[in-house]
Amino acid sequence: MTKNTEHQFSMLVRELRKEYVGNGPKEITTRFIDSWAISEMKGNLTNIEKFMMNSEEGKRMVNEARTEFVKKIYQSSDVLAKFEELVQAKIVRVFSDINIEEDIAMTIFVFDKPLKLRSK
Incomplete structure (x- = not known):
């Protein structure tokens, strides 16, 4: 795998977020570290x-909806298969969280083997 694979991984995350959530992140960076892909x-x-976040109840609703909805996306075997095919490793678990005040989300994909960066 090359740095290009990290870019392809990022684009796949963006594509899936756009498909399921309605928009993808404006900026995304993915790094492979051992058996982890961190986006x-x-x-x-x-x-x-953003409009809903003008109230405390709105903030709570946005946070809960985003957190639960994204977790459900990564429960789909079809979605997981796309990532597994790209990096040639099986996903063991996925962790995802969002800080709605800063509008930053992190997803950590844990694979069954190290994602080694190789030159072409």
């Missing part, structure tokens, strides 16, 4: 979500 995303929230 940091900035600019995730929609205009409606």
Whole structure:
């Protein structure tokens, strides 16, 4: 795998977020570290979500909806298969969280073997 694979991984995350959530993050960076793929995303929230955050109840609703919805995306075997095919490793678990005040989300994909960066 090359740095290009990290970029392809980021684009896959963006594509899936756009498909399931309605928009993808404005910025995304993925790094492979041992058996982890760590994706940091900035600019995730929609205009409606930003508007909802004008109240404490709205903040709670946006945080809960984003957290639970993203977890459900990564429960799909079809979604997981796309990542596994790209890096040739099986996903063991996925961790995801969002800080809605800073509009930064992190997803950590844990694979069954190290994701070694190789030159072409």
